[in-house]
Amino acid sequence: MYLKKLVQNGLITIDYYKNGALKTLKGRVYCLNLKEQLLSLKDEKQVLHSIRLSGIKQIY
DSSP, X not given: XXXXXXXXXXXXXXXXXXXXXXXEEEEEEEEEETTTTEEEEEOTTOXXXXXXXXXXXXXX
């Protein structure tokens, strides 16, 4: 289910846990590293964010 959302070319919003806190990030997928279990997103300001796949709660 995650991979279907990630291959779309539009903006996605991800709810994820980082250091025990729930955070929300909106952006475009930059890179998906399955070996290291990391998803990289670029937000509207072109800032790159890395998110662990295990910390993702919801993608919409």
